Amino acid sequence: MTAGSPIIAPAGRLRRVEWRRHWRQLNAESRWGVVILALILVLSVSVPFLSPNDPYSFVDQPLQPPSAAFFFGTDHLGRDLLVRVFAAARLDIALAILGVSVPIVIGTFIGTLAGTTRNRVAETVWDGLVNALTAFPEIILVLGIVAMVGADIRGLLIAIWISRWAQYARIARAKSLALRDAEFVQAAQVLGYSQLRILVRHIMPNVFSEALAYALSDFIFIIVIIGGLSFLGLGVTPPTPEWGAMLAEGRLYLRTEPWLILFPGFFLSLTAIGVALLARGLERISKGEDE
Amino acid sequence: MLRLLRHPVLRRLAQAFFVAFLLMVFAFLLIRLIPGDPAMILLGDEATEEDVLAYRKLLGIDGSIPSQFGRYVANLVRGDFGVSIRSREPVLSIVGKRLPVSLWLTVTTIVMTVGLALPLGVAAALYRRTWFGHAFQIGASVMVATPVFFSGLLLILLFAVQVNLAPIAGYHAGFPANLYYLWLPALTINFVLVPVLARILQSSIVETSSEEFVEAAIIRGTQGWRFYWRYLLRPSLAPTIAALGYFAATVVSYAVIIEIIFNLPGLGMTLVDAVRNRDYPLVQGIVFLSGLLVVGLTFMADLVNGWLDPRAKIR
Amino acid sequence: MCISFGRRGGRKLPVIDAANLSLDRRQAVGIVGESGSGKTMLCRALIGTLPRHGAGIVSGTVRFDGQELAGAPERVWRGIRGREIGYIPQSSLAGLNPVLTVETQLVESIAAVGSMSRQQAREEAVALIERVQIPRAEQVLKARSHELSGGMRQRVMIAAAIAQGPKLLIADEPTTALDVTIQREILNLITQLRQELNMALILVSHDLAVIEEVCDEVMVMYAGASVEAGPVAALSKAPRHPYTRALRVSRVDRAVPGRDLEAIPGDAASVGSWPAGCRFWPRCALADEACRRDSQPALMPTGQQLSACIHAERMAELEQ
Numbered sequence A: 001m002t003a004g005s006p007i008i009a010p011a012g013r014l015r016r017v018e019w020r021r022h023w024r025q026l027n028a029e030s031r032w033g034v035v036i037l038a039l040i041l042v043l044s045v046s047v048p049f050l051s052p053n054d055p056y057s058f059v060d061q062p063l064q065p066p067s068a069a070f071f072f073g074t075d076h077l078g079r080d081l082l083v084r085v086f087a088a089a090r091l092d093i094a095l096a097i098l099g100v101s102v103p104i105v106i107g108t109f110i111g112t113l114a115g116t117t118r119n120r121v122a123e124t125v126w127d128g129l130v131n132a133l134t135a136f137p138e139i140i141l142v143l144g145i146v147a148m149v150g151a152d153i154r155g156l157l158i159a160i161w162i163s164r165w166a167q168y169a170r171i172a173r174a175k176s177l178a179l180r181d182a183e184f185v186q187a188a189q190v191l192g193y194s195q196l197r198i199l200v201r202h203i204m205p206n207v208f209s210e211a212l213a214y215a216l217s218d219f220i221f222i223i224v225i226i227g228g229l230s231f232l233g234l235g236v237t238p239p240t241p242e243w244g245a246m247l248a249e250g251r252l253y254l255r256t257e258p259w260l261i262l263f264p265g266f267f268l269s270l271t272a273i274g275v276a277l278l279a280r281g282l283e284r285i286s287k288g289e290d291e
Numbered sequence B: 001m002l003r004l005l006r007h008p009v010l011r012r013l014a015q016a017f018f019v020a021f022l023l024m025v026f027a028f029l030l031i032r033l034i035p036g037d038p039a040m041i042l043l044g045d046e047a048t049e050e051d052v053l054a055y056r057k058l059l060g061i062d063g064s065i066p067s068q069f070g071r072y073v074a075n076l077v078r079g080d081f082g083v084s085i086r087s088r089e090p091v092l093s094i095v096g097k098r099l100p101v102s103l104w105l106t107v108t109t110i111v112m113t114v115g116l117a118l119p120l121g122v123a124a125a126l127y128r129r130t131w132f133g134h135a136f137q138i139g140a141s142v143m144v145a146t147p148v149f150f151s152g153l154l155l156i157l158l159f160a161v162q163v164n165l166a167p168i169a170g171y172h173a174g175f176p177a178n179l180y181y182l183w184l185p186a187l188t189i190n191f192v193l194v195p196v197l198a199r200i201l202q203s204s205i206v207e208t209s210s211e212e213f214v215e216a217a218i219i220r221g222t223q224g225w226r227f228y229w230r231y232l233l234r235p236s237l238a239p240t241i242a243a244l245g246y247f248a249a250t251v252v253s254y255a256v257i258i259e260i261i262f263n264l265p266g267l268g269m270t271l272v273d274a275v276r277n278r279d280y281p282l283v284q285g286i287v288f289l290s291g292l293l294v295v296g297l298t299f300m301a302d303l304v305n306g307w308l309d310p311r312a313k314i315r
Numbered sequence C: 001m002c003i004s005f006g007r008r009g010g011r012k013l014p015v016i017d018a019a020n021l022s023l024d025r026r027q028a029v030g031i032v033g034e035s036g037s038g039k040t041m042l043c044r045a046l047i048g049t050l051p052r053h054g055a056g057i058v059s060g061t062v063r064f065d066g067q068e069l070a071g072a073p074e075r076v077w078r079g080i081r082g083r084e085i086g087y088i089p090q091s092s093l094a095g096l097n098p099v100l101t102v103e104t105q106l107v108e109s110i111a112a113v114g115s116m117s118r119q120q121a122r123e124e125a126v127a128l129i130e131r132v133q134i135p136r137a138e139q140v141l142k143a144r145s146h147e148l149s150g151g152m153r154q155r156v157m158i159a160a161a162i163a164q165g166p167k168l169l170i171a172d173e174p175t176t177a178l179d180v181t182i183q184r185e186i187l188n189l190i191t192q193l194r195q196e197l198n199m200a201l202i203l204v205s206h207d208l209a210v211i212e213e214v215c216d217e218v219m220v221m222y223a224g225a226s227v228e229a230g231p232v233a234a235l236s237k238a239p240r241h242p243y244t245r246a247l248r249v250s251r252v253d254r255a256v257p258g259r260d261l262e263a264i265p266g267d268a269a270s271v272g273s274w275p276a277g278c279r280f281w282p283r284c285a286l287a288d289e290a291c292r293r294d295s296q297p298a299l300m301p302t303g304q305q306l307s308a309c310i311h312a313e314r315m316a317e318l319e320q
């Protein structure tokens, strides 16, 4: 900025400058991640919007290979695979965000609470609890809960929430253990703030940033669980367009019409790769490994 | 008694038992997640009072909660995991029948993991500044992010459809014939697992190689395999083994999906069928046992770790 | 000698660019300087392990018994390391492999000399352990690094370094991490072994007192350059470089209570941001315009020693 420019920039411009500043701080890995994710988001919004075809209805002869008319071909029920793949992108990404956001809040709160008590017995029991909950193989626990709650989207989300919060609680407890003796917390105590206020206003925000970093890798895991359970027919079920469910449908045509699995599988993997790149890039930035 | 707990192995064991107890509690609570009366859900609205009562007894949900829990624990200790609602067969005997397939899959997977991750991790560490190192990083990122149910289908497409090296699906018991049916499923799990472990091994070796004792060994004139094994690999193995224990849960998890894809009649397939059929006792039993299996595997990884690296033992 | 780290994009970052050191057979020379001044890098140059650390000798020579070693292939170095030059690495408390027993590592050192049966090598190891004055040799041989005290580990490292009867022993800060009584024992041990085995010694320390006790000659390093070198007695009695003087004053045993025991003011110049002129000028009380010009002054004879201070003569006056 030149010396003569106004100190207070118009809001829109400020935001643009902010964006550019953030972008410049990223390394190659995280930039690739951002580009990939942006591409998928744009496509998942625009493709179903621009295409005249509906993801649920028959449009043309079934099992057509990719062509100029249908970029990804048509599926076994004669639906436009392109539209279905990106309709699925919307649903999967939305579900994964929903799946991550509830455990992160619950887990962080419980973990911070656990981290700020100073009771030996409570600590031992706590360790056991979290160890036990995280000892269950993730997918098996989710399956178990889904079996009880119901094999549908609601059951799937509840299962994810119940089985994932402990990870965040673990992180939050470790971080808040370190924070509880930090200067600013003690300062707040000296000022006579209530325990709850210190917890919510002073400790939790700091713990939260740590949990967010983990949330990125958890996002990958959850999107795989959503796809996986739907693949098993126990989550999102046909005809709703969902990547895992589409793979399960397309699997029957593996020999002859492999594109039925290639397109949904590719974009599912690409989403996960985008998030993974972003997560790794950010991790390396925060460790100071890249300039 | 408390003095005994100072012994690290015994302390780990005590911890493992405590965790196993909590696993039991969770498994017990699982059936309470069912919204409404499980017996009614299973029987439908027209069920008679007697049927409902009989079903409650079958599910172990008659009487007060503490008495239910008491009976549940007592039964488990006696090895009674309940009875499948579908087949009326004891859960434990179903598990006993299906477990061998899953164990074979797990063992094949882990043998393959070690066989692939070890050389790959070492190579990635030694050649990390060459094209191989960069290709490894990119390849690993892509493989880790590919869901098993997609990579499994891709591998079938490649090995079973294109070149005829494996069956598309199915299983026949009996070693070594079963390996023909298991190698592709195991490879699919390793599609995710090997890159993760190889990466851990790689960074562990890189870290070790800047240790003072490596320099000391070089100056002493240690060379050849002895140098690589004693000074680079062995001190670096501990984190990798620990990770292998940590990923035991992941292996068991992915095995469920893999069994469905490859049509392997193991525990995973049984579980998925049980979920579809709302066979609550069977689900409960398998969830509990799989947790137990993971606790056991983690405990074993800890032991191996203590043997490989005395530094880990003193903690 | 100039040593640089290779950097991506071909830029090179010098860490040492004007260090000189020479010693005769059986002589003991000390290297002293603050941490980061390049002492360890210099030692690594002397045993040829710089490439492992991403560094290399850009110019200059390393000569041992008339043999040029700078840039020598690994094969040549293998014949030198251990056999001709023994080395005790810095922070040698981490110098033992934690997963191997002491015996395994000592036998490795011994076996490198020639063909020897397992039994012979074992006996030799026991003898070595006794030579570095460790009681209960059998027990220590079976131990692993974390089961030994700091002093014990250091003794084992010394045993490994002298196993092949080298002509020169390089000890990089052998006493830094130890407490005072153990420090003394280790120094005595090194002195004694040096006499018994007729070894020359290069002893690195950031503590001038340690050097004075053991060595005949000393070289002072600051920011990758030799700033003063000469007989120990001369440097400690009549330093001709302000940095040496500052090091001496900051010595514990000479400190006047309440006054002298202070760190040298200012921060050590760090690699990559050395000032122009004499590198010490930002911290030097005698610095003037002339000191800030040109580049690091070369060592020049003054008194009984060499000094890289352009005002060395004024130092001499001030000392009196």
Ligand SMILES: Nc1ncnc2c1ncn2[C@@H]1O[C@H](COP(=O)(O)OP(=O)(O)O)[C@@H](O)[C@H]1O
Binding pocket: C005, C015, C033, C034, C035, C036, C037, C038, C039, C040, C041, C042, C053, C054, C270, C271
């Ligand atoms: N691997 C490395 N990469 C870059 N710089 C290094 C590396 N190792 C050491 N240095 C730099 O080289 C300088 C000299 O280090 P060193 O020889 O260890 O100093 P000393 O032993 O005197 O404390 C230090 O300032 C350090 O920052």
Ligand code: SF4
Binding pocket: C241, C242, C243, C278, C279, C280, C281, C282, C284, C285, C286, C287, C288, C291, C297, C308, C309, C310, C311, C312
């Ligand atoms: S040359 Fe100048 S700045 Fe450097 S030590 Fe001598 S007096 Fe100080």
Ligand SMILES: [Mg+2]
Binding pocket: C036, C039, C040, C041, C090, C172, C173
């Ligand atoms: Mg050093």
